[in-house]
Amino acid sequence: NIVTAILCAWNTKACIKRGQKIKEQANHRNVTHLKVSVVVERLLRQETVSKFNEIASDDLTIMDNFKETTSATPSPKEKVPRQCLGRYPLQYTWCLYFLDGTCQSLAWEERLDKVAAVNSLEQFGVLAYGYLMFSSLKIGTDFYFFKQGILPRWDHEQNRNGGRWIIPMENRQRLMDSLWMRLLMSAVGNWYGDLSKDICGFVVNIRRRRSKLCVWTRNGSDEEKTVQIGHAIKRNLEVDLSFTYEMHEDCEMNKPMDQKVKYTV
Incomplete structure (x- = not known):
């Protein structure tokens, strides 16, 4: 099943070694002063990754914007043909952003x-083992995990009529790390069934006092479906917290906090 497949991908020795390498070197380089993508890209170019490339040479799509930050080019010997492993395509292509x-x-x-x-x-599996713990990032940074073609902006056409479920994470830093990973797993594992098509993406905001996780949906005026998504998130995260839903347009208008809450689960 889907969970077994994830565990198989994660338990691949190359993935584990690669993820540890990313975490260790990201901390060593003080990633708070570098773009996350630059750290990942530099590590991808190292000889130590060649073994991983035997398994998944095309399994992590690094964007063209890396060309602007480094002049290094991978040597031909790093391009090892991918070995024949079972491939498990996702229902959607997901894009990870860092702000x-x-x-x-x-x-x-x-x-x-x-x-x-x-x-x-x-x-x-590669991304999961290589993701950075939030304790190593600056206050004020954000991660976005969105469907391809949907930008993490309120004014994007897929988000314009939507809103976000907010999961408060004040003083719950370690819990936030694990819940964020669980949100990502719920996305790639299609834990939301037919409701998945109404989910745009997932967000983590690192703040000094009001850190939070968010799930963006595309139609906040559909109360029944939006509340169903809220209950599904709560069920998937297995936490006893109160979630609130806000429309993007209300946030953009800077309404008072108590006036922005549209639904609660």
């Missing part, structure tokens, strides 16, 4: 960094 919220002098588009796109469980 450095501390550089307010830059435009939003310049601060948003598209890290990778995944469309198989093998790719997700």
Whole structure:
């Protein structure tokens, strides 16, 4: 089944070694001062990854924007043909973004960094083992995990009529790490069934006092379906917390906090 497939991908020795390498070197390089994608890209170019490439040479799609940050090019010997393993395609292609919220002098588009796109469980296994713990990131940074073709912006056509379920994470840093990974697993594992088509993406906001996880949906005025999604999130995360739903347009208008809450589960 889907969970077994994820575990198989995760338990691949190359994935484990690669994920540990990313975590260790990201911490060593002080990733708070580098784009996450740059760290991942540099590690991908190292000789130590060649063994991983034997398993998944095309399993992590690194974006073209890396070419602007480094002039290094992989040597031909690093391009090892992928071995024949079972491939488990995802229902959707998901894109991971990183936003450095501390550089307010830059435009939003310049601060948003598209890290990778995944469309198989093998790719997700790589990303899961290589993801960075939030304790190593600056206050004010965000991660977005969105369906391909949907930008994490309120004014995007797929988000314009939607909103977000908010899972409060004040002073729950370790819990937030595990819940974020569980949200990603629920996305790639299609734990939401038919409700998945109404989910746009998942967000984690790192803040000093009001860190939170969010799930963006595309039609907040559909109360029945939106509330069903809220209950599904709660069931998948297995937490005893109160979730609230806000429309994007209400957030954009800077309404008072108590006036923005549309639904609660």
